[in-house]
Amino acid sequence: MATRAGPSGIASGLLSPELLGFLVVWALGTVGYVLFPDDLAFLTRIVSIAFLVLSLDLVTGYCGVATLGHAALFGIAAYAAGNAARAGWADPLVLLAIGALVGAVSGLATGALIARFRGLPQLVLTIAVGQLVAALCNKLGWLTGGSDGLSDYTVGPLFGRIAFDMYGRVAFLMSVAILAVVFALLLRIVRSPFGLLTRAIKDDTVKARMIGASIYPRLVAMYGLSGAVAGIGGALGAITAGVVGLDGVSFERSASALVMLVLGGAGNLWGALAGTLVFHVFEHLVSTANPFHWMSLVGAMLILVVVFAPRGLSFGAIVLWSKLRARSP
Amino acid sequence: MPGGNLEVEDLVAGYGATRVLEGVSMRVAAGERLAVLGRNGVGKTTLLASIMGLTQRHGGAVRIDGQDVSRSSTSDRARKGLGYVPQTRDVFRSLNVEENLVAGLKGKPRDLTRVAYEMFPRLAERHWNLAGQLSGGEQQMLSIARAILGEPTVLLLDEPLEGLAPVICDNLMAALGELSAQRAVTMILVEQQIQRALDFAENAVVLDRGRLVWQGRSADLAASPELVERYLGAASA
Numbered sequence: 001m002a003t004r005a006g007p008s009g010i011a012s013g014l015l016s017p018e019l020l021g022f023l024v025v026w027a028l029g030t031v032g033y034v035l036f037p038d039d040l041a042f043l044t045r046i047v048s049i050a051f052l053v054l055s056l057d058l059v060t061g062y063c064g065v066a067t068l069g070h071a072a073l074f075g076i077a078a079y080a081a082g083n084a085a086r087a088g089w090a091d092p093l094v095l096l097a098i099g100a101l102v103g104a105v106s107g108l109a110t111g112a113l114i115a116r117f118r119g120l121p122q123l124v125l126t127i128a129v130g131q132l133v134a135a136l137c138n139k140l141g142w143l144t145g146g147s148d149g150l151s152d153y154t155v156g157p158l159f160g161r162i163a164f165d166m167y168g169r170v171a172f173l174m175s176v177a178i179l180a181v182v183f184a185l186l187l188r189i190v191r192s193p194f195g196l197l198t199r200a201i202k203d204d205t206v207k208a209r210m211i212g213a214s215i216y217p218r219l220v221a222m223y224g225l226s227g228a229v230a231g232i233g234g235a236l237g238a239i240t241a242g243v244v245g246l247d248g249v250s251f252e253r254s255a256s257a258l259v260m261l262v263l264g265g266a267g268n269l270w271g272a273l274a275g276t277l278v279f280h281v282f283e284h285l286v287s288t289a290n291p292f293h294w295m296s297l298v299g300a301m302l303i304l305v306v307v308f309a310p311r312g313l314s315f316g317a318i319v320l321w322s323k324l325r326a327r328s329p
Numbered sequence: 330m331p332g333g334n335l336e337v338e339d340l341v342a343g344y345g346a347t348r349v350l351e352g353v354s355m356r357v358a359a360g361e362r363l364a365v366l367g368r369n370g371v372g373k374t375t376l377l378a379s380i381m382g383l384t385q386r387h388g389g390a391v392r393i394d395g396q397d398v399s400r401s402s403t404s405d406r407a408r409k410g411l412g413y414v415p416q417t418r419d420v421f422r423s424l425n426v427e428e429n430l431v432a433g434l435k436g437k438p439r440d441l442t443r444v445a446y447e448m449f450p451r452l453a454e455r456h457w458n459l460a461g462q463l464s465g466g467e468q469q470m471l472s473i474a475r476a477i478l479g480e481p482t483v484l485l486l487d488e489p490l491e492g493l494a495p496v497i498c499d500n501l502m503a504a505l506g507e508l509s510a511q512r513a514v515t516m517i518l519v520e521q522q523i524q525r526a527l528d529f530a531e532n533a534v535v536l537d538r539g540r541l542v543w544q545g546r547s548a549d550l551a552a553s554p555e556l557v558e559r560y561l562g563a564a565s566a
Contacts, residue, residue: 196432200421207419210381211433211479212407267423 017191021269022184028277029176033169040168042284044240047175050276051233052253053260054186054269055103058226060258061266062190063219064202065114066123068254069130070230072110075249076133077103077231081238082150083143090156096178096235103231104224111223115216127251134249149245150238164240171240182232186269189225198222199267263305265312274314332394332410332482333359333515335380340389342379348387349375351539357532359394359482360513364530364547366523368562372539373519374416377485380517381413382406393483412481416488416519418468419475422461426452426471429460433475445474448504451497465492473501477508483515484508490522498522502529523561527551535560 015023032043052074059065080102081095089095110129117125137144144150157163164170189195201208201215208215238244247253256279264275282301287294309316335357343349349372357363365373378384380391382403390399398406407413421429430442430452446453449470455463460471473489486505490498502525509516520526527533527547535543535550543550543560550556 191428193431193434193436196424196428199424199428200432203421203423204419206383206403207421209403210383210407210413210415210419211475212404212435213432214404 018184018187021187022180025176025180025183025273029173029180033172033176037167037169040172041240042280044168044172044175045237046276046280047172047179048233048237048240049257049260049280050179050273051182051236052230052257053264053272053276054183055226055230055233056257056261057266057269057272058186058190058222058229059111059219060261061268061272062195062202063198063222065126065219065223066119067114067126068123068251068258069110069126069128069133070226070257071249071251071253072130072133073103073106073227073230074234074237074253075137075244075246076106076234077227078234078238078244078248079137079144079150080231081235082153082244085153085155085238086150090154091160092155092158092174092239095155095239096232099231099233099235099238100228101231103234104228107227107230108220108224111220111227115219115223126254130249130251130254134246134251137246137249144244144246147246149243151243153242155239155242168240175236175240178232178236182229183269183273186229190269194218194221202267259302261312263302263313265314265316268312268314271312271314274317275312278313333513334392334394335483335515335517336390336392336395337376337380338390338392340376340379340391341387342375342384342389343387344375345385349384349539350379352389353536353539353541354389355534355541355544357483357515357517359515360509361532362509362516362518362530364526364533365517365519365536366526366533366550366561367536368560371536373536374487375539376536377413377487377517377519378415380406380485381411407479407481410482412476412479412484414472414476414484414486414489416491418465418472420460420463420468420471423459425459426456426463429471430475430478433478435479437478437480441478445478448477448500449474466494466497469493470497470501480512481514483517486516486518486520488519488521490520490525498525505529523557524551 036043056070060067077099081099084095084098114122114125138146158170158174162170197208197213198218201213201218205215234248260275260279261272263279265271283298286297305313337353337355340350340353341348353376365376367373375384379386382401386399390397393409398409421432424432427442430445431439434441451467452470452474455467460468463471469489469492476484489501493501505516506529508514518526518530527550530547533547533550534541537560
């Protein structure tokens with residue numbers, strides 16, 4: 001049961017939201033590990049994308065910044081981790097730190113530009129930034145491997161001892177552990193005064209100014225944080241997949257991340273997580289069942305969700321849960 | 330010098346090219362309570378919004394403790410001690426009651442939300458509800474409570490009693506009076522309930538068509554049915 005912070009923060013539950021988030025991610029990871037031992041590479045990829053969707057949620061769901069170029073942060077960090085490994089930085093945790101740092105710096109740099117605008121100009125700007133990064137990655141073949149991708153690097157064992165196995169067990173468990181920690185931290189941050197003010201800014205910028213909030217610095221700071229989270233996801237992908245391709249910075253990657261977020265429910269980290277999972281599992285199932293029309297089925301599912309749960313599956317689940325509780329004696 | 334001195338000098342302001350205030354000047358000393366009165370549409374709300382930097386200023390100045398804030402942004406003015414409770418109830422609808430209060434704490438300890446819950450027990454009962462789900466009166470309580478938690482030195486209140494039950498109005502005015510007395514918070518109150526406003530504030534100003542047409546002690550205005558009739562259109566205060 002999650003903690004419900006009562007008046008003046010008095011806890012009335014057993015678990016804090018952060019601990020609950022940490023445990024749920026571990027529980028899901030354990031279920032995946034036990035039930036799908038042959039699909040761990042696929043599950044690890046989902047975890048990597050989950051970072052991107054969480055990162056997107058921070059700026060879109062919590063700050064109201066419309067973006068269709070967020071994969072740029074993910075991809076830049078992936079290339080940075082790949083190049084660092086190529087340069088001899090083989091420790092996976094160091095590579096993750098490099099990914100987070102590069103993602104954060106990229107987030108701050110692009111956020112400083114994007115946060116100056118609102119609405120459609122902002123959306124167009126994010127697309128332009130994403131396309132620019134994608135074009136550069138394609139052009140700078142010596143750094144990115146161009147269309148062939150970057151793969152001539154080796155990642156060392158975890159903690160200098162635990163080598164990555166061919167079944168993807170170590171990679172998956174490491175990914176789940178990092179996701180659990182980052183998810184718990186993000187749950188903390190969005191409930192902090194900083195996180196609440198970003199939500200207030202999304203709600204109404206004028207009202208936020210009236211209580212003394214500086215809009216622009218907070219949006220840029222959130223963009224930096226979002227970049228760090230996307231960067232961890234990108235680096236994780238580079239470490240566990242052993243290759244970084246142009247798809248990591250593509251418009252399609254940005255758009256699909258947004259779809260996952262809308263599916264799960266923007267402005268709710270649980271929704272970002274749920275959207276990533278549901279989207280990938282559904283995509284996997286229908287593409288296996290019907291290799292010719294699976295895209296149509298994914299599209300149909302999205303239409304149904306938008307029609308019947310426009311605020312996403314997580315919000316729909318919350319409403320349903322509230323109704324069930326109200327009916328129970 | 331204690332904080333909370335406010336000076337408005339020859340202020341001309343409005344919305345875009347439209348001028349609503351035409352050279353308003355007034356001084357409010359630290360800890361003073363001032364009622365801003367006038368008929369509908371004479372510029373009372375615009376005056377508070379202009380002090381907060383939410384309108385187009387065409388001339389004049391606003392000073393807080395002698396410091397000119399005329400060119401400062403709204404957030405800067407809020408950080409310099411201005412608190413504002415607008416008529417429109419500035420709650421963040423997607424945040425719950427507790428989160429709204431924490432957002433107004435400006436980094437101070439969360440435990441201070443207890444002050445708000447003591448002032449408005451109804452908010453404590455609904456602390457988990459989204460602000461958008463609250464009734465109008467509850468939103469008003471939340472808006473006021475959050476402004477108070479920001480520990481302003483000057484509090485601008487635009488019709489805070491609108492939509493509140495009489496008993497809550499009494500509690501609120503008592504709480505505001507206590508706040509003013511204990512912390513010497515300067516308060517500028519725009520209120521349609523003239524008698525309550527005059528009872529609360531020691532001084533009053535009357536606006537008419539964007540100009541200040543009367544200023545003095547509230548008691549003098551309350552004692553003069555003729556003045557009340559002339560400026561406020563009411564038979565008696």
